[in-house]
Amino acid sequence: MSSAQPSVAAHGGETRTLSVEESLEFAAAQVRGLVERAPGQLPTYTSGGAWVTDADPWAPNWAGGFLTGMLWIFARRSGEAWWREHAERYCEVLEPRADDTTTHDLGFVLEPSWGRWYELEPTERAREVLVRGGRTMAGRLQPRGGYLSTWVDPGSTFIDVMMNVGIIFRAAALAGDDALGEVAMRHCMTSRRYLMRGDGSTVHEGWFDLESGEFLRCATHQGWRSDSSWARGQAWAIYGFGTAHRHSGEPRLLDAARRAADFYIEHTPGHGIPPNDWNDPDGALPREASAAAITAAGLLRLSELVDDGGLRGHYRAYAERIVETLRSTEYIAADAPGYEGILRHATYHFRDGLGVDESVMWGDYYFVEALDLVARGQS
Numbered sequence: 001m002s003s004a005q006p007s008v009a010a011h012g013g014e015t016r017t018l019s020v021e022e023s024l025e026f027a028a029a030q031v032r033g034l035v036e037r038a039p040g041q042l043p044t045y046t047s048g049g050a051w052v053t054d055a056d057p058w059a060p061n062w063a064g065g066f067l068t069g070m071l072w073i074f075a076r077r078s079g080e081a082w083w084r085e086h087a088e089r090y091c092e093v094l095e096p097r098a099d100d101t102t103t104h105d106l107g108f109v110l111e112p113s114w115g116r117w118y119e120l121e122p123t124e125r126a127r128e129v130l131v132r133g134g135r136t137m138a139g140r141l142q143p144r145g146g147y148l149s150t151w152v153d154p155g156s157t158f159i160d161v162m163m164n165v166g167i168i169f170r171a172a173a174l175a176g177d178d179a180l181g182e183v184a185m186r187h188c189m190t191s192r193r194y195l196m197r198g199d200g201s202t203v204h205e206g207w208f209d210l211e212s213g214e215f216l217r218c219a220t221h222q223g224w225r226s227d228s229s230w231a232r233g234q235a236w237a238i239y240g241f242g243t244a245h246r247h248s249g250e251p252r253l254l255d256a257a258r259r260a261a262d263f264y265i266e267h268t269p270g271h272g273i274p275p276n277d278w279n280d281p282d283g284a285l286p287r288e289a290s291a292a293a294i295t296a297a298g299l300l301r302l303s304e305l306v307d308d309g310g311l312r313g314h315y316r317a318y319a320e321r322i323v324e325t326l327r328s329t330e331y332i333a334a335d336a337p338g339y340e341g342i343l344r345h346a347t348y349h350f351r352d353g354l355g356v357d358e359s360v361m362w363g364d365y366y367f368v369e370a371l372d373l374v375a376r377g378q379s
């Protein structure tokens, strides 16, 4: 397929829009380049367009599953042995994380890696790793508050954890262990009650009293303010509540995913790229492309979960609009010589100055996932 005619972007400079296939080809070349230059490294974000391979200074290592997940996507798409060998090798590096009790991010680590391997080939080994990871994750349940705690503190939970609760549902099904499913459901219902507001916007962090389980307050790390709306948290909610509904069939979780999606769509300009935080009055970070990529993939999946044909088309069309925007060289780094990431203009942690207006590995991963879903005409 050929590229569209060049045009001038609102942000200046001439841009063109790659086709879905061209975008996937470019993404594969970027991933292959990284793996060949820095074998075994699992970077989180870029600096000046170059992947940073030092340990993440903010969070315990949580982004390794995303690079591995892209290796699996390209392995399936191409059938080439190189992708498959590397996907398996990177999975092996992540396998010990199934026992990691220091983080709430086990779904991010194990779902795109071992989860994709299992979906391709449901071996006993992959099943065992996923069940182990789900059990480790379930060990984070705080019984009084009914939530899975973060690495920050036993009294804290994040909206991001909605992306990590899926591995508990998966483990419950794989092990036939209903008690695990109940843990997952408790966390989902607590998140729905305390981390989602009446207008469908979400809270980044909730704090609870450990003794009584009482909800104490809202907070944020990467958003503007405790009572504001951090775009990536919203994206995690769209995708995470949808996944939780897919696993459980619980209609209240589908409703939560839909309300989160509707808030995103209502508050974002027509091109589909939100600011880092919708409420930030300074507009210092006017675009957070990773939130858009997560939302595109999440909406494509959500569109398969709703019964109503009109709604399905609405979510799918919005997701495709986001993907089209991201296929513009304003975002996809195809015309940025030497740039190492795939998707530009994402932000990891603006207060800590980490990956600000750069590429982040989950931005690249969910963009590739969304492109792959669009290319396959399904979700």
Ligand code: GLY
Pocket (backbone or CB within 6 Å): 059, 062, 160, 222, 232, 348
């Ligand atoms: N730690 C998850 C995020 O930065 O979105």
